[in-house]
Amino acid sequence: LGLLGLTSGAIIFWLILTLARRGDTMGARIRRGLARGEFRVVYQPIVRLSDGACLGGEALVRWQQRDGTMISPDRFIPVAEAEGLIERLTDQIIEHVFADIGKFLAERPTVWIAINLSAPDVESDRVRGRLDRLRKTHGVAADQIVLEATERTLIDARRAQSSMRSFRDAGYRLTIDDFGTGYSSLAYLATLPVDGLKLDKTFVDSIGSGTPADDVMGHILSLAATLGLDVAAEGIEHGAQADYLIARGVTYGQGWLFARAMEAETFGAYVDGRMAV
Ligand code: C2E
Ligand code: CA
Ligand code: CA
Ligand code: CA
Numbered sequence: 001l002g003l004l005g006l007t008s009g010a011i012i013f014w015l016i017l018t019l020a021r022r023g024d025t026m027g028a029r030i031r032r033g034l035a036r037g038e039f040r041v042v043y044q045p046i047v048r049l050s051d052g053a054c055l056g057g058e059a060l061v062r063w064q065q066r067d068g069t070m071i072s073p074d075r076f077i078p079v080a081e082a083e084g085l086i087e088r089l090t091d092q093i094i095e096h097v098f099a100d101i102g103k104f105l106a107e108r109p110t111v112w113i114a115i116n117l118s119a120p121d122v123e124s125d126r127v128r129g130r131l132d133r134l135r136k137t138h139g140v141a142a143d144q145i146v147l148e149a150t151e152r153t154l155i156d157a158r159r160a161q162s163s164m165r166s167f168r169d170a171g172y173r174l175t176i177d178d179f180g181t182g183y184s185s186l187a188y189l190a191t192l193p194v195d196g197l198k199l200d201k202t203f204v205d206s207i208g209s210g211t212p213a214d215d216v217m218g219h220i221l222s223l224a225a226t227l228g229l230d231v232a233a234e235g236i237e238h239g240a241q242a243d244y245l246i247a248r249g250v251t252y253g254q255g256w257l258f259a260r261a262m263e264a265e266t267f268g269a270y271v272d273g274r275m276a277v
Contacts, residue, residue: 027083038065040096042062043264045057047254090117104268112146118150175194176198180220204233204237221250225249
């Protein structure tokens with residue numbers, strides 16, 4: 001009987017602990033973070049590889065919690081997607097982008113900014129509506145906005161195709177992010193209304209390694225050339241990687257070799273200092 005009491009006591013203790021933790025899952029923390037406005041955006045320059053001129057940048061979300069700890073988007077974006085919170089988060093990110101650099105972009109019509117979209121963002125009219133409204137308010141042209149749709153979006157091929165076309169028809173530029181890491185067939189790329197693709201860092205890391213990823217990248221780059229798609233490569237850290245990519249016809253590059261993600265004002269100064277002539 002004593003053992004039974006001990007066991008049920010332990011079970012009750014475990015139950016209470018689990019319930020208490022429940023209120024603090026990643027999903028709950030994201031909800032709280034959204035309500036408190038804990039998310040902000042930093043900007044990583046994107047350069048033209050041939051001459052290093054800065055043509056724009058990518059908006060990257062940052063989450064600093066109240067206690068000061070930073071959580072990587074690689075950890076919370078998948079949870080936000082799984083728990084139906086990504087659209088609210090994307091809404092906030094888009095609002096930040098225009099508040100931070102809307103005026104800057106309006107005054108520099110050749111500069112563009114890439115914004116990451118998850119599958120539900122691409123498929124909803126809400127994101128389109130918000131982008132249209134903010135663009136008009138600030139006087140930013142649609143072709144200054146590049147939407148990076150992660151390749152996971154393409155799982156539901158037909159839906160992605162029609163929603164992508166509606167963004168395209170409105171004048172936005174579309175690229176497929178993390179290309180080569182998802183599930184879409186290369187041939188399918190030909191039927192999508194996209195302007196370009198973003199080669200994932202894993203491929204850039206594999207340059208010169210002689211591994212299968214290195215091979216696959218070669219095929220992706222030939223295919224992109226055949227289809228007339230612009231290619232941007234991310235995660236470039238070494239000069240040798242940049243040289244290889246230039247030789248293979250890659251137009252744009254992004255990575256620590258050039259610049260890390262930075263606050264809006266620093267980004268503005270960086271762009272102005274290296275704008276294409
Ligand atoms: P991503 O879209 O592939 O973004 C590139 C990631 O590589 C960024 O990490 C960037 O900071 C990092 N990076 C860029 N250059 C280098 C480099 O030279 N070396 C190394 N080691 N890393 C580099 P970050 O900001 O941690 O974002 C991680 C992922 O989280 C992004 O991958 C993207 O999938 C997602 N994410 C970030 N911001 C957003 C956002 O605003 N919305 C959505 N939906 N997803 C986002
Ligand atoms: Ca991206
Ligand atoms: Ca990614
Ligand atoms: Ca990536």
